Structures are given as structure tokens and as C-alpha cells.
Amino acid sequence: MQSDIRKWFMKQHDKSPGDAKAPKPVVPASQPNKSGSAGQEASGRRKTSKYFASDEKEKGEKETKELPTKRKASNVGNEQSVKKVHKIEDDDEDDDDLVLAAPTKTSIGASPNKKLKGASGRGIARKSEESDESDEDDDKTRKSLKPVGRGRGGRSGPKTPVHEKSKDVDEIDDEEDDKSRKSAGRGRGGRGASAGRGRGGGGRGGFMNFGERKDPPHKGEKEIPEGKRDCLAGLTFVISGTLDSLEREEAEDLIKRHGGRVTGSVSKKTSYLLCDEDIEGKKSEKAKELGTTFLTEDALFDMIRKSNKSLTSPKEEKKALNKVAPSPAKGSPIKSETTSTEKGSENVAPPVKRSPLKSEAKTVQAGNFAAKVTSGTPFCKKSKQPADKSWLQWTEKYRPKVPTDLVGNQSLVKQLHDWLKQWDDQFLNTTSKGKGKKQNDSGAKKAVLLSGTPGIGKTTSAKIVSQMLGFQAVEVNASDSRGKADAKIQKGIGGSTANSIKELVSNNSLGLTLDRPHQTKTVLIMDEVDGMSGGDRGGVADLIASIKISKIPIVCICNDRYSQKLKSLVNYCLLLSFRKPTKQQMAKRLMHVAKAEGVKVNEIALEELASRVNGDMRMALNQLQYMSLSNSEIGYDNIRQRLQNSSKDEDISPFTAVDKLFTADKLRMDERIDLSMSDPDLVPLLIQENYINFRPRSLGGYNRSKMDNAKQSEEEIRHLNLLSRAADSIADGDIVNVQIRRYQRWQLSQTSVLASCIIPSMLLHGQRQTLEQGERNFNRFGGWLGKNSTLGKNYRLLEDLHVHLLASCESYMGRMALRLDHLTLLKKQLTDPLRQLAKDEAVEKVVEFMDSYSISQDDYDSIMEISKFQGHPNPLEGVQPTVKTALTKAYNKGSKSRVIRTADLITLPGIKKAPKKRIAAMLEPVDEGIAEETDGTLLGNEDENSSETEDLEDSNDAEKLQSDLQSLNRKGIQVDMDLKVSGKASAKKTPASRGKKNAEAADKKGGQSSGSSSKRKR
């Protein structure tokens, strides 16, 4: 098993080097032609809709006919872009690319074949070669095509000829193909995962089987063109149906990369509807209605290519190089530009020199100084600051100054504004007139609570609005609560913040004591109220009290409105929930900032950034600033790369982690460990609970109906094998866990995580299925916890029963023997008579039986509970309710013969309920047993340990008791056997009176040593 696992991981890691190193003897020389014809084939499909622009179609065909060489050339170029897409998708490979690229460039002069092969997997490397090589390299370049073709084949379906060829090559090749096919799927799955959503990897059906979209028919067969960067700028696309060769996400990427915009539904603004077949859906109807131009995939490619052609890209000339002459455009500025965009990180040419980060941090600190009192002059400074001011953090520098600057939530800001505006009228004036009016207007709240995720401008809005209305904002945030800074500002109001707040809210002239005598209006901004914890005990309650007496408006700000801590506060506040701004809104603002900073960036890229940061404006700005340090020009790809891993820093819920482990493709080992370790207790349990539900993708054959019987059952066996191995591994994890917990061998925690999470999830890596009808296709919560606590409870019940049975002195059974052997009969003895005999007779019989074994009413219930099996009839089925009540009554009444010998059936003085733990330890400190009680008269008596005498002034049972007690007390063993000849119920009824009596008894006896025996009867 071990070696298998290693293979799994080896494959993952070897993948990228494997691409380059694997020898590729077969040269598909005809490759370009083939793909060219494929393109033609596809172009035939264009006729499917008459709505397609005819001129474009003609053009496309013309191109293919007239310029076969050119087409080939562009194909080659496109292959690079395929490779590039691939590259972007796995950023771990990316590094290799860049490293590899450099040496190839330098050694190209020698141009050994090997080198070429090695490099040809890499788009960039080959490019340098292309531009530098002359026609003598014809052969070599052809060779170089081959692995590219392979790479493509990997992405394509198994029907591709290239793929078949490479299959012939050797096994490794085959495996890699599988791998890379997976990676093709990842373009979709990966994104879903990074969005933190349970998007099914590999995308088949996607999240919740949405849409049942088919795979593109010619998936991966066409080269994706590489065009000028902004060739699609200003155009809006809507994608509909299945495209010819691109997955939908790939198409989106392609469009976005070239500056186009992709929207979900057709509107007037839509420039093109991208679809290859007219599926008569809503989108196409709407598009026809609006007269939107239809566009096929090929046409899109052509559009992109066209843009490039006009630039006389060196790639296109490559073919020409071979046949005609060295290109004059070699080393042209355009080329260098394209290279630079491709190797985003290599390109370092920031136009503006920026001061070191340190000073920035300092200023930020100064700027954020706690509880600052911002002056209230609203001013509209346009954010076109000069570039020399760039030492400010952008989040501070471009903090909105007027409400219209705020991104999104305008209506909420308006609401806040109105509330604040009317505050004085509503509260101060009414209080002066009398309180009656205030109560009438119950809708008005004296405070407001802004809630929303971080970075969406809550604090900013609060400040801006108060500034606008001429309020002086006093901000108290979580950092102040224990800090001295705030107290100092409040001049002499020492002590806790609570004091200063109180002072502030109760004294509306406090503003006068500050430096600005003219601003009498103050607003208190309580930031981060959900952070009130720990040291701020009672903080929320105090805040509420403050709100009640406040003479100034209070604005509270929190992240999680539903936090438990704020439950009470919510009632006193006007609730305003800030929503995340849309990505368009954010992009607009970001654009504004970028312009002001002189950073070149297109809107699409910014939208991408906006959607990646999950609505957090602050984070978006920070990211943008960071990226601007290295690049003056930020493209879509930069943002994708930069933010690819940023989602990792989020708090991952165990459910997300489990989902990712099972479905996400191409996770690195450390990522897997991180996921599993996100909650090392819960994740294994979730895995264990859900692993059965996953159908491993390694089984293939998704479509079961196609398979014949034998193959299907073979698959099933393989599935069961995998399940069994996964179960083994989970069990391994359990064993390792014991070692960790029992012997504190925490160094094994990675092993445990590996065994209990990673291996099972790798074995059953695939799509989740439901096993039962009506089950939701989400990961269940681990059942073990619940079951284990039930188990614990039942064991306790069983132990109670066991003790009672033992105490009856009739039996010496062990606990397990009790469960395994006796319980069936006990159950029968206790229930059968109730079913079969007449009521009174039955009840009498059962009660007698219970008494003989000291089975209490509770024990009765536990016997029923423990011997109940799901799917089997309840043991008490068929017993009339009247009989049950009669039984309870009869038992409570008690009988003369009942002798209860265990301590827990006695209620102790001062303790209302019989303690769950059985008694011995408790009797010791009490120092006094329980008195006897005979119909209200106290007959309690104690036997002292030292003296062997005991006076049992008792009526019946006395002899028996006496002998018992004598034997027990003699040896100084602590005696706590309690005899009770009274029903539990009666004891329950009179706890207070009994308590008193016991106290009396205690007085009488006094000076008891530790052990004491007691009995009570009635």
C-alpha cells in the first residue's frame, strides 16, 4: 500500500519535469495540417445559424484557403498559447518555465536536438528559439512541434490522433495524458474550488449538476490564438451552449485575457453572442430580439488572430523564415512587448520610484492613531494626488472623502445620513418635552448598528456621514478598550473606556472641553463591537446602558451581526447590513485609483481582482498597490497568478476542506496537509463519514449504460477494493491517533493526517454521489461524535443497572454478561407479562420482579433503551399506555418487600436530585448519613465506625439490616450502603422536610467519623 501511495504523490510532483524529460520518439509531422483541417471542419458548423455575420464567415474561409501557410504559422503560435493557458493553470509549473527559459535561450546557438526537445514543452523557450533560428532549423522546429502536439493531445479527448500516437509511445506518456486531461478539467474545477465553493472538480456537471453541459465536441483540437492584448477591449460577450473546442471557462479566460468582458445574460450592451450551435435557448432568443451579432468560436479566434496579424508578430513570420528569409521584424519592439507580458514577473519597469515600505508602515500607524477625532469639514478633494505622495498606503490615500465616493451601499449610507440628521430632533428635543413621545415612536432607535464583512467601508461611511453633517466623530475601537490612549484624550476621565464613554454620552457639552469649541455635536463610533470580549466583560451590557442614557448618537460597527455577543445589543439598534459591492462597482473605483497612480490596467483585470478578493475593497487596494510595485502594467494574468493562492489564507471550514480533498485536482501535498490540518480532529471524522459517498474518478466509465456486464462488475470490484483500502487507511489513522493521544507522540500528527485524510481522499478522489434517496449531496457531519456520546450514555445507564443488580445481592454477573446474556431475558420478564396478562396481575408481577433485582424505574427505561434496535419493534410495543401508567404508579407506591441497597437511589439532604455519580465519596464530607423516615417520624439512626454497637430501632427488616451492617462496619470500610424502604417518588416529594429532619438527625448523632451507614424506611 505504501508504495502505491508514493506513486500517487510521485506522479503529482513528477508531472512537470516529466513533461520536459520524457522522450518523444514519434514525430507527428503532419500535425499542423491536421489541426488546420480540423479548423475547417469546424468552420463548416458555422452555417448552423443564419444569424452569423456572413462576411466574417467568408473571411474566415478565405483565410484558411488562401493562406495555408499563414494559418499554419498561426497555429504554431496558438499552440504556444495553449501551452500558456496550461502554464497559468499550474503555477507550480510556472516557475520551472521561467527557469528553463533562460538557459535554453543562451544555449540555442549550439542547438542540440535534445535541448530543443526539452524546451519545446515550454512556450516561452521555444519562442526565443523561433525568432533566433534561421531556415536551417526547419527540421528542428518541426520536431519541436511534436511535444507541443502531445501537450495538446493531453488536453483533448481520447479520439485525437495525436493522443493515440503518444499512447503508443510508452506507459509514462499514457499516464501523463491522463494527468493532463485532468488538468484540462481543472480549468473549471480549480476555479470553483478557489472560490471556496463545492464546485465538482473536472467539471462534469459542475456544482449540483448544473445544466448538464456536454463536453465540447472537439475539445482541445484547436489552437487557441494569441492576439494583441486589448484586441477585444470594449466588447461584451455572452457565451451560450457548448462551444466547439473550448470549455466555457477557457473561453471566458481567453476573452478576458484579451480585454473583453463576459456577462451572463444578453442585454443591449452585448456585442456578441458566442455560440457554435443554435440551441434556441433564452439567450439566443433574446439576442435575436436585440439584434446581437452571433459569433462562432472560430470567428472569435479569427478576431483575435487578426489583431495580431496586423502587428506582424514574429510568430507568424516564423514559417516565412523557414522558406524565405530572416525576418526584419526580429527583435522588434512589439515582440519584446509580448514577451514581457508573457513573462509577467520578469518584467520590472515601474515608472514611478516608490519610497521604501517601512516609511509607509510608519505613516499608516500614525494615521491610524486610535480614537482620532476627525475634523468635520466635508471637502471634495479629487483623488488625483501627485505621484510623490505615494508613501501613503493606498487604502488611506484613497479613502473616500464624500459619500458618493463610497463603493456600493448608497441606500444604506443615505439611511444612515437621515438617521443621524434627525437624531437631534428625535431624541434630544423629545426628552426635553417629556418622555411620553419617545415611547410612542418605538421604531426609532437611538443607536445604529452597521454590519458587514471587512473592507466594505462601514467605518468609512460612518465617518464620512458624520463629517458631512458636521458631527465630531469620536471613534472607539477594540484596540482602545484596554488602552490608555483613549482615556488620555478624554482628559482626566481616567480608568476604563466605559467611564469615558459614559461621560461622553451623558454630557453633551463635553465637546466644549475639547479644542474645538464650536463643534458641539458629537457622534460616538463604536467600532468592532463584536470584538468586545475577554477584558471587556460586560462591555455590551454597558454599551446598551450607554445607549439608553445617551445624549449623542452612537454608531456601532460589527462584522457579524448574528454573533452571540451582540444578541442583546441588536434590540437597541437600527440595523444596517452592508452588502458586498459588485465587482463592477469595485472595478470602477479601482480603475479610478489606478489612473491616479499611473498604473496601466484594464477594467477586466480589475473586475477579476474584485471578484477574487470577495468584496473586500481594502484588500483589493492593497493587492493592487503591491502589484504596482513590480509592474507598471497589470494584466488579467498577473492578477490571476497573484491571487491564485490568496484564497488559502481564508479560514477553511472542515466541510470545505473535505470537499476540496475529495474533489479538487492537482493539489500539492503540502496543500493537502494544510487542508487536513485545518481541523485535525474534525476533518478525519468528516472524511470517515463521507468517503463511501465518493465515486473515484480513477474508475473512469462514467456512463454505466455503455458498459457490458462483466466490465461493470469489474469496476464495482475495483470500487470496493478502493473503499476497502480507504477504510484500512482510516483505521490506520485511528491507531496512529491512539499513539498520539495516549503517549503524546505528536510528531506523528502528520502521519495520522496522512492516513486518515489524505490517503482515503486520494483513493476515492472523484465526484460525490448520493447513496440514499432524498439525501442532499453535501458532506454529512461526522456521525461518530454523536454515536460516541450515545454510547457513553448507554454505558452509563448499563453501569447503573449493573450496580443495582449487583446490589440486589442475587447475582454476580459481569457487566458484559449482563448485556450479552441477561438483557434479553430481563426485557422479556419486564415486558411480556404486561402484554399478556391482565393489567393488575401483570403490574404486580413486574413490580415484584423489579424489586427483587432492585431495578428502578430508570433502570427499566434504560433496559428498554439499550435493547432497542433500529428496524426492530420497540420492546414496549403493544403495551397499553394505561398499563404503563399503572406500572409506574404501582412501582412508586412501593411494596413492603422492597429493599434498595444502592446509594444513588437515595436523595441526599441538601441536594435535590439524586447525584448521578454514585455516592461513596459524597457521604464522607457530609459526615452524616440519611436518617430514616417512617411516615414522617424520624427513626434515623447511625452506627459509628469505632463502636461495633449499633442501635437499630426498627421494626421489620431489622434483623437483616443489623447483620448486614455489623458485618460491614467492623472492618472500618467506609460504609455507604443505604437501605431504603421507601419509594423514590415519596422521597422526591419532600426533599425540604427530609432535609430538615436529616439535619436534626445530624445534631443528635454528632461527631460521626467518616464512614456512616444509613438507612431510611417508611
Place this chain on the structure above:
Amino acid sequence: MLWVDKYRPKTLDKLIVHQDIAQNLKKLVTEQQDCPHLLFYGPSGAGKKTLIMALLRQIFGASADKVKVENKTWKVDAGTRNIDVELTTLSSTHHVEMSPGDAGFQDRYVVQEIIKEMAKNRPIDTKGKRGFKVLVLNEVDRLSREAQHSLRRTMEKYSASCRLILCCNSSSKVTEAVRSRCLNIRINAPSEDEIVKVLEFIGKKEGLQLPAGFTPRIAQKSNRSLRRAILLFETCRVQQYPFTPNQAIPPMDWEQYVAEIASDILTEQSPKRLFQIRGKLYELLTNCIPPEVILKRLLSELLKKSDAELKLEVSHWAAYYEHRMRLGQKAIFHLEAFVAKFMSIYKSFLLSQFAAFG
């Protein structure tokens, strides 16, 4: 009162089965006036406990019967922290009985403390009676290795004031060291004939009409456990009297449930079924059936219906998973792993059979 308890022999003389052992024990304690540490082992329902109680009665007389149940707490100072260990004990003036295995991995403290405590409270021998107390430890096989190690030292050190009677199902789980310090007494499961004899004795006492062949059937069904036989006997009595020769003997509730699981496994092998079986296993576990028992029972049910070729392999895996279950903590994981393994084996076996014939 249940027949098991009603007809439990109170003295060594009254035993019907294991009469020879009883006589030896009697000689041991009467003639030598002292007895060594004893280790009783044998399958459940063989009569170990009955023998022990009868033996105690033989040594101490009737006062050994006067027992009380208490829940003792030991405060143990384990270096850095204090541990409270709570255990139910059954004690008379002469002996203390407990199952230290219940304390889980803290059993070692219990074992150390209880013996020392007993040594401290050494009985003052007034009437020339025994100068020692007896500690009866049940389920010694459940004791952790550490506990058994701590036991062996104290066993010798305090042997003057304390005798141990250990009781377990399998001596193989008791360490060599402990075993060598004890007189090992194996209590065999009573033969079916002996069981029949006992049942007939009870039947006579109860005045029951026993149809011919009825008691042997019970004996057969009882798996050579006398306790179970008597319980089954009484269950039948509750169910239906007078007896008929072909009367159905109701199985134990949990055994029935395990049998259902086994047939579930055999009828279908699929992830879905595995999932359902997990639910059922949980059900058994929460009903306090020990996982080892479940596994054992499940194995025997599965073996009943699987082909001879499979038997060896399946048994091997059952043993494998039982071992791992003891190493681990969450029994359900291991039970499930066994079921998954069996399904996988069985399915491929079926397929190969199918291929061979079809």
C-alpha cells in the same frame, strides 16, 4: 428471581459441573490454611464466577456473602496532575471485587492503589482466622500492559496481607509474569451433556414438563455457555409453557441483529450497502455490544454462508482487524474496514465463480 441466580450453587459441594476442580479448591484452602494467588480463566458461562464466590464462602464462611456495592474514587497523584479514578467495587469484610479494566487506561493507578490500601487495612486476626483479604479482579485480560506490570510487583510485595483472585476469559492476554505468580486454573466450558444435566435439574426443581430432546436443543444453542443455556431455558419458559419439542428457541436480540447484518453483506456488496451496514453497526455499538463480540459473531455468521475457499482468508482478515481494533480506539472504523474488506473479497470471489461457470 431469575433461574440463573436462583440455582447458582452457593458452596463448592453443590456444583454439578466442575466438581473435580471444586474439590481441589476445597482441599487447597482447607488443608493448607492459606492459598496462593489464583488465576481463573475460561470461556464465559463456564462457571468461573460461581466457583470464585463459592470458594470465598468456603474460606470466609457466610460473611463473604454480605456484600455491598460502592463507587469508589481514587485520588491518584500522577506526577503533574491529580487524577480521579472512579470504579464500582463489590466488597465484603473479607474481599473486594472490581473490574479495573473499566478505568480505561488509568487502570494502572487503580491496581496500584487498591492493593496498597488493602495492605494498609490489614485485618486484625482476632479469632485465628485468615489474616488476609482477597482481591478479586475481573476481566484481567482487559487490563493494560502497564497495569499488569504494576500488578506483578505489588502482588509479591503485599502477598502477606492480600490474595489475588484473577478472572479472565483468555489467559493469553495476561502477561507471563502475572501468570507465573498465580495458580492457573482453567475452567472449561461445560459439555452439552453437563448442560443438559443442569437444565434437567432445574426443570425438576421447577416442576416442569420437559419434552424429550428439548434440553439438548437448548444446550446446543447455548454455545456451551451454561449461563446462556439457563437464560435461554427460562426465556423459553416465559415465552411458552408447556413446552413443545419443536419449540423455537428465541435468539438473543443482538445476535439476531448481527445475523441480519451478515445476510445484508452477503446479498449485496456495494458502497450503498456498506453505508447502511455502518448504520447498523453503530446501532449495535450504541447498544453496548462490545465491538470484539460483534466482530466475532459477524465472522461466524459470514463463515456459515461462505464457501470453504473463502473461509481461511476471511478468518485471517477478521483476526487482523480485531487486532487492530484493540490497538485503536474507534471501533467502528475497524469494523467497517472489515466489512469493506469482506465485500471486496466476496465480490471478486463471486465474479470469479461466475466467470468459471458462465
